Amino acid sequence: MIFPFTRVKTSSSKTRICDTKLSSGRCLNITNISLRNDWSFECLAQARITNIVEKISFRIDVVEKMAPWVLSSSTVSLEGTEIRAKAPYPFFIACYVEGRPKPKITWLKDGENIDQIIENNDEVSLSDDNQILAFNATKKYEGKYECNVENRVGNIQPFANVIIEDEASGLSDTNLVITIVSLTIIVIISFSFVIILVIRNKKNIRNDIIQLELFFFRKGNVGKLNKECTIEEQAELLPYDNAFEVERENITLGKQLGSGAFGRVLLAQVKGLNGKESPTRVAVKMCKFGHDKAHLRALTMELKIMIHLGKHLNIVNLLGAHTSNIDKGELWILVEYCKYGNLLKFIQRAKAQFINQINPVTSEIDVGRISPFPNDPLSPTSLGCSIEYERTLNSNHDSHLDLHPGGSIEMGQSMGKHPSTTSNTRITTD
Numbered sequence: 001m002i003f004p005f006t007r008v009k010t011s012s013s014k015t016r017i018c019d020t021k022l023s024s025g026r027c028l029n030i031t032n033i034s035l036r037n038d039w040s041f042e043c044l045a046q047a048r049i050t051n052i053v054e055k056i057s058f059r060i061d062v063v064e065k066m067a068p069w070v071l072s073s074s075t076v077s078l079e080g081t082e083i084r085a086k087a088p089y090p091f092f093i094a095c096y097v098e099g100r101p102k103p104k105i106t107w108l109k110d111g112e113n114i115d116q117i118i119e120n121n122d123e124v125s126l127s128d129d130n131q132i133l134a135f136n137a138t139k140k141y142e143g144k145y146e147c148n149v150e151n152r153v154g155n156i157q158p159f160a161n162v163i164i165e166d167e168a169s170g171l172s173d174t175n176l177v178i179t180i181v182s183l184t185i186i187v188i189i190s191f192s193f194v195i196i197l198v199i200r201n202k203k204n205i206r207n208d209i210i211q212l213e214l215f216f217f218r219k220g221n222v223g224k225l226n227k228e229c230t231i232e233e234q235a236e237l238l239p240y241d242n243a244f245e246v247e248r249e250n251i252t253l254g255k256q257l258g259s260g261a262f263g264r265v266l267l268a269q270v271k272g273l274n275g276k277e278s279p280t281r282v283a284v285k286m287c288k289f290g291h292d293k294a295h296l297r298a299l300t301m302e303l304k305i306m307i308h309l310g311k312h313l314n315i316v317n318l319l320g321a322h323t324s325n326i327d328k329g330e331l332w333i334l335v336e337y338c339k340y341g342n343l344l345k346f347i348q349r350a351k352a353q354f355i356n357q358i359n360p361v362t363s364e365i366d367v368g369r370i371s372p373f374p375n376d377p378l379s380p381t382s383l384g385c386s387i388e389y390e391r392t393l394n395s396n397h398d399s400h401l402d403l404h405p406g407g408s409i410e411m412g413q414s415m416g417k418h419p420s421t422t423s424n425t426r427i428t429t430d
């Protein structure tokens with residue numbers, strides 16, 4: 001307390017002069033001290049010249065001395081801990097301790113003072129309070145690290161065994177990545193497998209349905225036919241007759257003859273039809289491109305009705321069918337080819353040459369008649385047409401007429417004579 005040229009006063013008589021060369025002072029020597037808090041002291045100093053008094057107050061807490069102990073936040077312990085560090089990442093060893101008075105900490109590695117390692121080494125550093133030893137992990141720093149802690153009361157040596165994981169262990173990271181990637185791939189494959197199974201299952205169900213439809217197409221369900229309804233209304237219940245099946249390779253498609261509401265008709269040559277060696281000219285009826293199920297269903301019904309009707313002189317007969325690809329929407333109906341095409345159009349074109357050979361009075365047929373009956377309301381004159389009887393007979397001598405329920409009529413080659421028709425002419429419906 002310490003002002004030059006100053007007289008120092010204390011209120012205690014247990015002081016002694018402790019001047020130095022540059023200061024005057026008094027020291028208070030306290031012995032047999034006991035535990036106590038808040039022990040207040042004042043030190044007064046008076047300048048010799050000015051007599052000004054300066055006062056300094058201070059407080060002392062007397063606490064119990066304690067041997068050092070390790071705090072739980074430390075990474076060392078009295079029993080020893082194990083620290084695993086991965087090269088080349090940083091790691092640290094912490095020796096947090098307490099004690100009264102404050103303990104001094106020194107470090108040993110494998111029994112040797114750490115100072116030799118720290119000296120000129122950037123990879124290792126010690127904190128100012130000596131509590132934290134920090135490293136850049138390399139294999140050479142593996143070993144036992146002791147933290148020697150001591151104060152007046154006692155000393156302890158908590159320690160840690162440091163294991164630096166080498167490159168092989170580092171590889172375990174790579175292995176881990178490989179494992180994760182493999183697992184991910186396995187999961188993706190399994191997931192895809194499940195999706196494929198689901199799709200396949202759905203496909204199978206769809207196939208089952210198609211198979212059922214095919215079965216139904218081939219076998220029909222005759223037992224369910226209702227006599228009260230027309231055959232047209234329940235044509236689906238009729239069976240398919242496999243005797244009509246014609247292989248695809250036996251059919252050579254030609255030009256398009258025409259098209260209807262949902263179908264189109266192509267000229268074709270068919271080998272081996274009705275056991276014939278030479279190809280037969282047929283008309284092939286099929287669905288249009290981009291058709292839907294309803295169109296196919298209608299064509300199927302047409303086929304079944306034709307099979308059900310059987311052959312007849314006055315209709316355009318069914319010659320065969322190609323149904324093996326019906327599950328893919330392909331159904332071909334092979335019918336007799338009518339070389340004059342649509343009957344309605346033909347009649348309209350040829351109405352001037354029409355000769356009615358049915359006597360309007362007796363209703364008798366006169367096949368030899370080449371001029372109209374007198375007063376015949378169906379004569380071309382009555383219909384207001386010019387008549388060219390000779391030309392008519394010559395041009396239509398081997399034609400036949402075909403009449404569809406929907407109104408379309410085809411005209412083509414004759415299959416033979418029929419008593420109820422004019423010489424080589426027949427009118428049919430299907």
Ligand SMILES: Nc1ncnc2c1ncn2[C@@H]1O[C@H](COP(=O)(O)OP(=O)(O)OP(=O)(O)O)[C@@H](O)[C@H]1O
Pocket residue numbers: 257258259260261262263264265283285316335336337338339341342404406408409410412
């Ligand atoms: N057997 C055949 N011989 C020659 N041409 C034909 C034959 N059948 C059909 N055609 C031609 O193809 C066209 C279409 O025939 P299709 O039977 O598909 O139609 P439609 O019966 O007139 O109509 P829808 O399909 O609506 O009943 C006919 O108008 C005709 O020109």
